[in-house]
Amino acid sequence: MDGSDDTPMTTSADETEHAAPARGTGVALWKQIVERIELDIAEGRLSPGMRLPTEMELAERFGVNRHTLRRALSTLTEQGIVEATPGRGTFVKQLPIRYPIAARTRFSEIVSGEGRAPGGRLVRSLIEPASATVAQALRLPLGQDVLRIDMVRDADGVPITVGSHWYEATRCRDLDLLVASTGSVTRALEALGLGDYRRLETRVTARVADEEERQLLSLPAGRTVLVIDAINGDARRQPIQYSRARFAADRVQLVVRN
Incomplete structure (x- = not known):
């Protein structure tokens, strides 16, 4: 298992547009963000130990306010998918x-x-x-x-x-x-x-x-x-x-x- 990577994931303009949650679908924006990050992990774009971009960068990527973004990250944290470490950032959780x-x-x-x-x-x-x-x-x-x-x-x-x-x-x-x-x-x-x-x-x-x-x-x-x-x-x-x-x-x- 590789060690953690302090380099945040990067996304192209096409990926940013593709990742933006859709409004008016009946699915809350924060839930769509959770699903998108889960998909990034499942498909290998985010690997265990990788650091996520900052809240500001993620909010900009998904086109949402930071309150909505924090609710998504909170859900991912509660599910044990990501983990925040004070002073270092939020990381995809590694295997025990x-x-x-x-x-x-x-x-x-x-x-x-x-x-x-x-x-x-x-x-x-x-x-x-x-x-x-x-x-x-x-x-x-x-x-x-x-x-x-x-x-x-x-x-x-x-x-x-x-x-x-x-x-x-x-x-x-x-x-x-x-x-x-x-x-x-x-x-x-x-x-x-x-x-x-x-x-x-x-x-x-x-x-x-x-x-x-x-x-x-x-x-x-x-x-x-x-x-x-x-x-x-x-x-x-x-x-x-x-x-x-x-x-x-x-x-x-x-x-x-x-």
């Missing part, structure tokens, strides 16, 4: 990423293997006392200092997951600085000699995204996230990381390998 859950689960490797460009950014980092859940997962005393790192990971600029990761603070000192500079948890752990971590346990649940998750993942209200709680350990199976990743449910397909 096949995301294997195995002994070595690495976001960057998985996304690269799907032919898409992985990215990430640090949202926040802080030292906090281990909660009961974190303490049990990392086999630490309740309340011991742990380093928490929150990140957003994306594929071709589209946010895929927001993850919270906890580590024993003394063992992983300055890990957050390494994550901030590399954009990768794996590379940061490698710098500390902990790069060959392995999955010890995975639990998957689902729920409606909360407000922060909707903002970080660019999700409309009511969308579902897959919540993956995981424990990763070193060669001696000593837990070094407890993570809680929230994936945009319609952007990934979890694959469990036996």
Whole structure:
């Protein structure tokens, strides 16, 4: 599967005239626009990952006002056909990423293997006392200092997951600085000699995204996230990381390998 194409689709004068919705047919203009864009996708003029022209350009192409155009785009978004990413534009939605859950689960490797460009950014980092859940997962005393790192990971600029990761603070000192500079948890752990971590346990649940998750993942209200709680350990199976990743449910397909 090809990566996303930031070059907007172009249309000739003939195509623009052909694409203009017809008035007086009894079919709402916005519905005709939806059908036209769906046809462009079906016939390959718009491919997965391709960026649509701006609202102004589309409104001009179809000869409608922006209110009518926005209703058409809203419908396409609700149907899962296109997806708007703040700061980048509206794109034809790509197929979900096949995301294997195995002994070595690495976001960057998985996304690269799907032919898409992985990215990430640090949202926040802080030292906090281990909660009961974190303490049990990392086999630490309740309340011991742990380093928490929150990140957003994306594929071709589209946010895929927001993850919270906890580590024993003394063992992983300055890990957050390494994550901030590399954009990768794996590379940061490698710098500390902990790069060959392995999955010890995975639990998957689902729920409606909360407000922060909707903002970080660019999700409309009511969308579902897959919540993956995981424990990763070193060669001696000593837990070094407890993570809680929230994936945009319609952007990934979890694959469990036996």
